[in-house]
């Protein structure tokens with residue numbers, strides 16, 4: 575058996591934990607190169623020691639002393655800051671799992687892509703913001719980009735062995751989130767605690783709020799546009815409360831292929847880890863008789879305008895998806911901090927989109943500049959000086 579090297583960017587998060595859970599069960603198959611986190615030095619050090627990583631990196635410089643102390647005498651290198659994060663991502667592991675949340679993961683993900691190896695992408699905000707800048711880097715470096723997001727992983731599986739030219743529809747399924755059946759009046763009073771309680775999936779706080787507003791599906795629509803270039807008019811969204819069908823591809827002959835599985839991110843992560851083969855997972859097998867019914871319905875863009883905003887941003891292209899994403903990150907953070915009503919998240923994003931329309935970015939630096947400016951402007955709208 576050949577041992578493969580792996581780095582996990584965002585190792586302490588929900589996707590990071592699911593990835594390392596799979597690695598833990600097959601320890602001999604992997605050598606861990608870099609593990610990264612934002613500020614939780616102790617959690618990161620524990621993982622770095624358990625997996626005998628070469629290097630552990632925290633994004634926050636203030637967390638470096640604690641990381642150094644926790645790793646003293648282990649031989650594991652400790653580092654901090656943006657440059658160290660990028661250096662760790664550029665170590666060129668056979669497989670890099672990009673699982674940082676938000677546009678903060680963009681530069682490290684791009685650094686991994688530049689190495690021309692395999693990148694398993696969970697960090698959808700990076701692709702939404704960078705769009706063509708990232709897909710061009712993938713082509714240039716010869717990297718293999720494997721989607722980890724469950725819908726995109728499903729589509730990737732349904733496309734295997736087929737020609738994109740024969741695709742009639744790519745249908746992204748959406749659970750509808752915890753507020754799927756709430757009337758609009760009640761949505762205005764939704765609390766952060768209610769928003770992060772997803773009915774089907776256990777995830778980080780930011781993506782949980784995105785699921786509740788349906789902006790997650792909007793970001794995934796833009797993500798699909800870049801990963802599967804079948805034409806934007808062939809992408810659509812359908813609400814499927816059970817989260818069993820993870821997405822579908824319909825072909826010109828009328829055949830629809832779907833990927834089904836438990837609501838457990840270890841399934842799509844395993845698909846990326848083992849690709850093009852398959853590996854065992856501890857996930858409960860799908861019990862369709864127990865589930866009983868799979869239902870589908872059209873999305874409601876009156877109660878959940880975020881998917882409309884994302885579709886419009888995808889059509890506009892250029893820098894607009896980066897503005898959408900940055901505004902959403904700022905608005906979600908404000909909502910989680912108790913400073914913004916739930917229904918104001920999409921309203922803030924729409925307001926930011928109406929006020930800032932920079933030219934299309936041509937480089938990573940351009941994307942980062944658009945992201946920073948869009949954040950600053952959204953913050954200003956939220957908290958006028």
Ligand code: NAD
Pocket residue numbers: 583584585586587588589590610611612613614633673674675676678679696697698699722723724775776777778779780781839
């Ligand atoms: P999370 O909040 O649980 O974890 C995020 C990770 O990123 C942590 O390790 C954190 O320390 C690190 N991080 C946070 N801010 C950072 C910063 N500024 N700089 C460097 N590192 C930082 O998030 P998650 O739920 O694991 O999601 C990670 C990504 O995967 C997101 O883009 C999300 O949309 C995507 N995703 C997650 C799921 C899921 O089920 N959790 C499913 C599909 C896609």
Ligand code: MG
Pocket residue numbers: 723724725794
């Ligand atoms: Mg998803």
